[in-house]
Amino acid sequence: MADAILTMENIDKSFPGVHALDHVHFDVRCGEVHALMGENGAGKSTLMKVLTGIYTKDSGTITYEGKEVEFRNTREAQDAGIVIVHQELNMVGDLTVAQNIFIGREFMKGFKIDDKKMIEESNKLFDELKISIDPKAKMSDLTVGKQQMCEIAKAISHKAKVIVFDEPSAALTEKEIEDLFAIIRDLREKGLAIVYISHRMDEIKVITDRVTVMRDGGYIGTLITKDCTKEDIINMMVGRVIYEEPKTKSSVPADAPVVLKVEHLNAGRMVKDVSFELRKGEILGFSGLMGAGRTETARAVFGADPKTSGDIYVNGEKVTINSPQDAVKCGIGYLSEDRKRYGIVVQKTITENSTLATLEEYVKGIFINKSEEKKITERYIDELSTKTPSADQLVVNLSGGNQQKVVIAKWLVRDCDILIFDEPTRGIDVGAKNEIYKLMNKLAAEGKSIIMISSEMTEILRMSDRIIVMCEGRKTGELDISEATQEKIMDKATRDIA
């Protein structure tokens, strides 16, 4: 076995309030695919960002090709041969595919950029990868899957020696994943070192040689993939945390009334003819790949984005929802996947955030009744056990889990009966995650109805009473929890409809 081309030792990194990386060890060899695993927030992406100089490490050493290195930015890392294929796509939508692939290192003819050569080279790359994309197409016109392929092509064109794939399969269909694996095997043959970040157990078994597991920013251990079982890895990932008992059968009585009914909903390109029902006290899981149209469905139901057609019934009555105001009036609350952008006003206090959806009720004459406002906020701080010194604390100073509780409080103050949780535990540490789960179960038991969108299979299987699977904007399956398995869901989620 060859020596490691890249070794990261004792990497330590803290952000205000978070010990993001706690003396982590990681290495990768030429001609191997090394998986980096862990739950959301375990520190995988942070570690890779330290590697490529987006973050600077507090301590520890990085040895690359026998020399200690410290890259100051991605450019230096690229030049040295370490490239990341990012989870969030970093593409300039207004430029073409070829222009994107060669951005920052254009071929020149004197002053002129040699676009012709860039197109030729892009075609060569795509041939090598056996994919067909028009290098002259505008980036923003491509599907997420194709954009991902362009990212990979870009990485390869850097003459990379180490390629880091950061959750590459999150947005890909089964066919595209197969293509991706073929490419990765090919790269391994050529002697490249590959780091593969994912939390899909199946893929790990199929494609990787070794697995390193991280949890809560700490290094847990490294295993040879073929010598270990799925359970070994799961145990390492989850560790001491005891989660809510997974559901084996639906806890909703068969005669529970339908509180929300959506029929033939269409919105843009991402939501096509979606129909579903939500019953009182139910947690309805929405599963699917990234870009399957789940968030878009939720946003259309909530009126955040315009819909083309479709009917919505709340408690049996047909309602018109054209804006979030309409939805809130119908008793629907929405917790966005991107809390900082869509959920909370970070520079304002907990009180101001908690009453944002209900301010009318706290206005006396023309003035806001600040003491009433504070009273209700403090009640929910207690009830949700939000950790904060006071209700006047700015939300920006809270941890992710507590911020999420503030958003939940906002909708509970409003007394919403239907709650849409979009990726409720994204970016929340493992302990707080369980609290959110408990809270959701409690709310459902109290008669609230919950739609939960989640990309984490374990979360879907642990929490839902019923599961709806989406693929490419369509509903492709509906499963009761008693019959649901990971395989069944994946099968429906990766169905190549086209």
Added chain:
Amino acid sequence: MNKKKPKLLSDQRFIVLLVIIALVVIYMIFSPEFRKYSSILSMLDFSYYDVLMAVGVTFPLITAGVDLSIGTGMVCYALVAGRLIRDFNCPVLVAMLLCVLFGTIVGFVNGNLIGVMGLPPFLATLCTCMITRGISSMVMATPWPTNKQPGGWFHSIFKLTFGTGRNALKLPIGFVLVVLLVLIMEFVLNHTKFGRYTIAIGSNKEAVILSGINVKFYHVMAYTICGTFAGLAAIAYAAVVPTVQPGTGAGLELDAIGGVFVGGVSATGGYGSVIGTLAGVFVIVLLKTGLPYVGLQANWQQIITGIVLIGAVMIDVAKRRRLAKEI
């Protein structure tokens, strides 16, 4: 994916061209005055500085920024240079170069305030707008040399005159010059690193930073080029305005920026074309100089330019909304 739309009709530049033709036809029908060669000539004369400012400001606008200092800046450079010619016997050529230099410096300052220090573009340039205006207010009004005075040769850059008196033949070579500059800058925008990164900054700045490109440098460049063109515009301005007045120039940037938006640059950046800018500015110039011919007093210009600017951006917003609906 490769829908071949009837490309010509969906190209805003083509539509703008039709508008220009329509305007010219309307003016010619309603005003015999406008049909004269001298009218066209004078309209062109007064278009050059607008075009030059607009070509420059196209770049900041594509980065999703703006430069509000070009109008007052232009007047300021022309005044200071004019003063140098009168009081310090500065050769006209040197004065012209100084105009360009001043513009470039102010542009560079703007670029640093915005690209490096991170100030909001409209605010930073509003300040430099006021500063250049303050400076120009303190300089006495100065005419540059007229055609017949020594040093008046610089008028020939924009208008070649053969013969004298009534029969003199005047050729608007400034137009050729301006078109040439437009073509060069269109090339720069589409086929050089500077142009490409200007577009990329306007489209997705984060992605450009992650690509390891020195974004600050190109951001500063965009404003510097804009300043340089404001300096060039100062020469064209001095050539047509009998006496440059101190403390003026506020509002002139509107014509240029309006023209750029009419020409199809997106208000959110990331897309633009210098040729489009040229066409767009001519719509504004036609409205500006043509209105008196159809009996509207000059003050209507400001109102109409303002409305045209809003209209152009509204079209852009509507276009983007339709696109967003499809996704």
Added chain:
Amino acid sequence: MESIKRNAFVKKVGFNRIILLLILILMYIAFSILVPGFFGTARIMSVMNYVYFLGFLSLGVTFVIATGGIDFSIGPVMFCCGLISGYTMMNKGAPVIVALLISILIGFLFGVFNGYLVSYWTIPPFIVSMASMNIAKGIAAVYTKTQSVSWPLSTDPEKGWFRNLVSYKGFPVGLVIFLAAAAICAIILNNTKIGRYILCLGSNREAVRLSGVDTKKWEMLAYVICGTLVGIAAIFFVGAYTTVQPGYGDQYNNEAIAGCVMGGTSMVGGLASIGGTVIGVLIISLLQEGILALGFAKDIQLIVTGIIVIVVVYADVMSRRRKN
């Protein structure tokens, strides 16, 4: 330093505002020493004349900046208000009270126009400002046929009474009105739904919208409030300076914005202080008086305010960067 910041009184008033107040006082002392005869009521009254109209402009633009927007049409719109209402009174025989109402109405209409385009059409505020600035200048010039308008003097037995709004027998009525207006603005901003929504949407528009709040309505309202205050500013301008000329007014944009951002209102929105704005306006007004008193051309003020805004906003940018 830290202990001063933690003092209860300092906390209540705000550390930055105390610093600002100190700057104001030091400036006054400095000018009094440098310029013989600067100390005294005459100068103060002159400064106050500037404070009144600039104060209303600044109060108005504070609301807009709190939403994360900008309005630099306020100066020319103020002139437009003063010109149209004055012309209607002097040349078309409208009573003074009608003229004053017209002034406020025009400001209000410009506020509606700007607000509608910014919030419902999502046109960038700087573009809207640029357009309405020129539209305001154009309309005023067309209406008055490019004539300047002089409002009646206080000696005018029939029409001069409106000047009592500025000062009555030497008593600064204007100051009382301005401070009252500032107090009302502060209450609106801190204790009513309007202010709460404006500040929150300035901080995170999407989050507020997704809470079921009609953000467009509230954003537009900020511009309408601004416009109305600009209409009032016009009354104080003519009350103090009598003559309005078409085609001008933009020099006051920067001063109003300067007063606002100096007072601690953040250009990115979400954070605003009316008290700070009032002190900021006092500083800018004192500065312009001082510059004139020192014998400099009044245009130096343009340069100085420009630099002040750059420095203050840069400080704001830096403090936010440090926090992240």
